Amino acid sequence: MTSVDSSTATSSSSLISTLVSIASSTLESTASSTFASTTSGTLASTAASTFASTASGTLASTASSTFASTASSTLASTATSTLATMATTMASTFASDGNTTEPILQATERSLRELNYYFDALVLNMDQFYQLVFGIMILLLTMGFAFIEAGSVRSKNTHNILLKNYLDSFVAGISYWAIGWAFAYGYGNGFIGWKEWASSYVPNESMSNYFYQLMFASTACTIVSGALAERCEFIAYLIYSFLLTAFVYPLCSRWGWSQYGYLHIGHDFDIDGKIMHVKYEDFGGSGVVHLVGGTSAFVGAAILGPRIGRFHKETGAVIPIRGHSVPLAGLGAFVLVFGFMAFNAASEGHITHPGDGAAISMAVFNTAISSSMGAFTSMFAHKVGLFGHHWSILSVINGAFVGMVAICGGCNSMKPWGAVIVGFVAAIVMNCIEVLLQKWKIDDPLNAVGVHFGGGAWGALSVAFVKYPTGILMAWDKHSGCMLAWQLAGVCTFFIWTLGTMTIVFGSLRLLGLFRVTPEMEMKGLDIPKHGEPAYPLEAYGHGYFEKILAVVENGQLSQVDQGYDSGIYVKDEGPYEHPEVKVMGIHHVNRVPSMIELDSINKLKSVKNPEQLEKIKRSISSASLSPSSPTTKADPKFNWGPGRILSEHGYVNKGLDLHGEPNSGVRLEHMERTAL
Numbered sequence: 001m002t003s004v005d006s007s008t009a010t011s012s013s014s015l016i017s018t019l020v021s022i023a024s025s026t027l028e029s030t031a032s033s034t035f036a037s038t039t040s041g042t043l044a045s046t047a048a049s050t051f052a053s054t055a056s057g058t059l060a061s062t063a064s065s066t067f068a069s070t071a072s073s074t075l076a077s078t079a080t081s082t083l084a085t086m087a088t089t090m091a092s093t094f095a096s097d098g099n100t101t102e103p104i105l106q107a108t109e110r111s112l113r114e115l116n117y118y119f120d121a122l123v124l125n126m127d128q129f130y131q132l133v134f135g136i137m138i139l140l141l142t143m144g145f146a147f148i149e150a151g152s153v154r155s156k157n158t159h160n161i162l163l164k165n166y167l168d169s170f171v172a173g174i175s176y177w178a179i180g181w182a183f184a185y186g187y188g189n190g191f192i193g194w195k196e197w198a199s200s201y202v203p204n205e206s207m208s209n210y211f212y213q214l215m216f217a218s219t220a221c222t223i224v225s226g227a228l229a230e231r232c233e234f235i236a237y238l239i240y241s242f243l244l245t246a247f248v249y250p251l252c253s254r255w256g257w258s259q260y261g262y263l264h265i266g267h268d269f270d271i272d273g274k275i276m277h278v279k280y281e282d283f284g285g286s287g288v289v290h291l292v293g294g295t296s297a298f299v300g301a302a303i304l305g306p307r308i309g310r311f312h313k314e315t316g317a318v319i320p321i322r323g324h325s326v327p328l329a330g331l332g333a334f335v336l337v338f339g340f341m342a343f344n345a346a347s348e349g350h351i352t353h354p355g356d357g358a359a360i361s362m363a364v365f366n367t368a369i370s371s372s373m374g375a376f377t378s379m380f381a382h383k384v385g386l387f388g389h390h391w392s393i394l395s396v397i398n399g400a401f402v403g404m405v406a407i408c409g410g411c412n413s414m415k416p417w418g419a420v421i422v423g424f425v426a427a428i429v430m431n432c433i434e435v436l437l438q439k440w441k442i443d444d445p446l447n448a449v450g451v452h453f454g455g456g457a458w459g460a461l462s463v464a465f466v467k468y469p470t471g472i473l474m475a476w477d478k479h480s481g482c483m484l485a486w487q488l489a490g491v492c493t494f495f496i497w498t499l500g501t502m503t504i505v506f507g508s509l510r511l512l513g514l515f516r517v518t519p520e521m522e523m524k525g526l527d528i529p530k531h532g533e534p535a536y537p538l539e540a541y542g543h544g545y546f547e548k549i550l551a552v553v554e555n556g557q558l559s560q561v562d563q564g565y566d567s568g569i570y571v572k573d574e575g576p577y578e579h580p581e582v583k584v585m586g587i588h589h590v591n592r593v594p595s596m597i598e599l600d601s602i603n604k605l606k607s608v609k610n611p612e613q614l615e616k617i618k619r620s621i622s623s624a625s626l627s628p629s630s631p632t633t634k635a636d637p638k639f640n641w642g643p644g645r646i647l648s649e650h651g652y653v654n655k656g657l658d659l660h661g662e663p664n665s666g667v668r669l670e671h672m673e674r675t676a677l
Contacts, residue, residue, distance in 0.1 A: 131208040134212070150162050159535040160234070185253075193258075219285075219343070220292050221241050228297070247501070257288060278483050281410065283411055286406060290455060290459070292494055300502065304515055308519060341368070344407070345360050375399040375400035378395045402450070405452060410467050418466030464487045
């Protein structure tokens with residue numbers, strides 16, 4: 001650098017002095033005017049004038065000195081020193097090259113670049129944080145599923161269904177990470193991707209989206225387990241869950257959501273001389289997630305077959321198999337609503353773009369409106385006689401659930417009145433599908449097909465009807481018609497693809513003998529034979545006056561320990577299996593577990609109202625089911641088991657059997673007469 005002559009030094013000193021004086025006077029003037037403007041009344045004017053004139057006085061002096069020490073001493077001195085430094089640097093630069101413009105432009109450009117860098121980083125971090133937080137909250141959706149399914153099955157299968165729900169996220173974690181992501185979002189064509197296996201070459205900035213999409217895949221997997229509950233082999237669950245989240249679902253998400261997907265890219269239509277672009281719209285996954293999961297549940301339930309005793313072989317009547325805990329299912333419903341709000345709120349994918357806040361707010365609000373309408377519609381439909389005659393909490397739960405499933409498709413793009421329509425239609429569709437499945441003898445313990453298949457299909461199509469302001473109900477033009485056609489194409493694509501692939505998967509499992517448990521295991525329950533851990537072990541219950549463990553401690557015996565019930569009658573513990581019939585044996589003084597035929601006969605006779613159907617059921621029951629107790633039964637008649645004993649306690653009289661089921665004249669069940677209900 002060349003030396004600085006005296007004239008240059010003088011000009012530099014002048015420039016510094018000028019900048020310092022400007023900064024000081026500007027800051028003091030600004031501070032004084034600001035202080036005066038922000039203070040009201042007499043105190044404000046007095047303080048301002050006193051500060052300006054630097055007069056003395058108690059209040060004015062305090063305010064003036066405080067403000068002066070803070071603003072003038074700190075702010076002004078800091079800014080002054082900063083400007084002085086900048087001026088010195090600029091003066092030195094001016095003296096070195098004589099250029100008075102270039103350094104200012106370079107410094108400004110450098111500052112703007114740094115500011116832009118930090119702003120972009122902040123935007124990216126906020127979007128990643130948004131995806132991660134809501135992705136974690138979607139796990140509550142899985143927890144809600146687990147509670148509802150656990151409460152909707154019998155107690156002997158609770159452990160099995162909880163384990164499956166807990167494993168859904170972990171199975172999807174491996175399969176989607178290793179294979180599914182590449183098929184869904186890896187580089188490829190409009191049909192399938194073929195790069196980024198096992199997150200290779202995926203930048204760190206995209207891992208939040210990776211995790212977020214993984215949660216959606218896990219949700220699609222969770223849907224199926226409820227429809228196959230209480231009779232599906234555990235190894236079959238692992239196989240179909242892996243294939244569903246590794247191959248079947250990822251391709252559907254690619255077609256509907258990926259930038260490469262042909263449904264997402266859409267098509268240009270020439271409508272009245274104008275080029276109109278139409279694409280498949282599915283904001284939260286009514287079609288991509290729920291229709292795929294619901295179709296898989298339908299195929300699996302149809303191929304697996306109904307639970308033992310669900311449908312009567314002769315009459316086809318539906319026998320209710322109730323879950324063991326309505327409170328557990330109700331608790332799951334509360335958690336599910338919370339998780340579903342996060343599910344739809346997360347579907348925006350980012351939070352920093354203009355309009356994101358409004359879109360997310362509308363999505364969450366419409367979800368609440370649709371679920372409310374679905375709950376009320378299903379509840380009243382079950383009360384007025386369309387699908388029942390009672391106020392049912394289970395119908396309310398499924399109604400709210402299907403309303404949230406259906407609104408996923410367009411919750412960000414419709415008005416609340418559109419959400420009302422979506423929820424109303426979804427509840428009707430769900431209940432109609434439930435009735436239809438029963439006619440087809442397809443057993444779906446949780447009505448997963450009605451909720452997810454029916455709600456998902458209608459939700460995807462509803463976008464074309466109620467999207468504001470271009471939907472059919474508002475516009476009624478060719479553009480809205482093309483939108484409906486494109487949405488229908490997406491629904492058919494997902495349905496046909498899932499139907500074909502999952503038919504191969506479930507059909508293969510059935511042919512290999514891996515799909516269904518044995519009838520004996522199904523009747524005893526899956527918890528102990530499969531997992532060795534009953535959800536409600538009998539020895540864990542007791543009122544403190546008699547418990548098995550305490551009896552073992554006191555008597556030192558490991559066998560022949562009786563288990564007590566509230567009735568005060570003690571019966572022998574029949575082994576490791578959890579028999580609901582054991583309590584019946586204790587109450588009725590019997591020591592033989594009644595057969596499934598006998599129990600089924602009792603339940604059928606108690607529930608049938610039609611005399612013709614009642615006679616048909618009686619004739620269908622073999623004489624073997626009415627035989628006396630087994631040879632091992634005690635001679636005392638009070639220990640004998642016979643259907644006549646139980647039936648008599650429920651309002652039936654058998655002219656041919658005595659109270660304990662002993663045959664008097666060898667007659668059959670046709671002699672049973674209903675005397676009371």
